[in-house]
Amino acid sequence: MDNKRDKLVGGGPQSAGIQSVEIGMTVLNAFAASSGAMSLKQVSQATSMAPSKVHRYLASFVRSGMLIQNATSGLYDLGPTARRLGLAAMGRLDAFTVASNGLLKLRDLTGHTVCMAVWSESGPILVRWESGQEPLILSLRIGSSIPLLDTSIGQTFLAYLPSSITEPAVKLQQKLSGTPPTRTVLDQAELDQIRSSCSTYTSSAMIKGVDAIAAPVFEAPNRLFSVITLAASHRSMQGAKLDKARQQVEAIAREISLELGCPQGWRAAP
Template identity: 35%
Template structure:
């Protein structure tokens, strides 16, 4: 039996059914994940502009699926165990994260400081791994959080390792909001900083993202020589060692080289799909 012809063109039909609804769910999840304090339904309404019934329906569905947890006393919302479990499995199976694990551990042990592994995501970097310093004072960053390119050591390391034309394209129109008194908000100053970073092979965040926090970063290169990630060492200004080159930069560059070499040794996919 032949199917009846469609009454409307394919252009009138959404490419993927349910995309709009799914986008609303993801918007709510992202807002909860990024919030400094657990938001309630009213806060989510203000942030999204969605009607109260829509937000209630989304929150109820996410709570039922254990993607969100609601505090019965305050009605504040936090990420739920199912979402965290899924994220943990994704990070645990990441080839990059697994390939960098030993190098990150050695770097943390060599410096005694917190280390991060980050990958580019749009015009930001996302932390996909973090090993805490054994020191008493620790960093507030967390796995899964995104950070700006222009104020972070990982962001500047990744930008500087790009070919000049691609770096210029990334910087074109890049917002440069001020986070501290040390933030580079002038495009020319940032370009000069990236030129210096590219020449020496490592970057710095000199209290540009958080006051009192100093970071060193360097890129991780893929098999084709392009930057695919960046690693940073984060210390606090009051305990930063004077011998920067030996204390932080040398072990950082060694870690990045080890991860890059491991990535280069991985078999590259066959573009034709043949064995």
């Protein structure tokens, strides 16, 4: 690193840091967000830094093992030191706690009731529930099974899990319900729409007058970990309020996914 550029930044002892280290992290983050090796030009574009400046950081990271450079192509990629750090960090990560903290943040941000579901052999089950400021009369409790076809939670799982996993659960739920199913599957257009929308909205799906917005949470490497959901009265989910709530749910889902190590946040292929 260029010691002349190691300037202290921040407003005081609590926030002081070394500027060159923070700039270096921008370079490493570009590799974390990339799907593969990168050229000097690509790193320069991704970081909005001059190639000459980027090259100095790349050279230092190669010497430290954070990056490697292919002798034939000249491309750079994450190196053995970065892999060791990543494995150590993932080994110490409590994914459920990370997701739960994000869920609490969503509740405090919106004031609405929030919940989290994970996958089981019988479909989604509720594992966390936090009530909001608006009272909702719901029969759900921790451990409740969530219908797949008609709820925002269920549809999100259907969109991001392989059909080989979800189809047996759909059949089991229909068998246990004891009533003829209104439909047996979501068509491809519906699944594509859910994935492209980033969140799923349903109105009065389980409880009349209660709407829900669900978004997927991913962990490395792009595995669906859970689905977080915001629930509110139908009158609270109209027009601009609905748009804002969807943006907030999506933002928190992305934050959790990034913290769990999903490089792209949460736009992962099923």
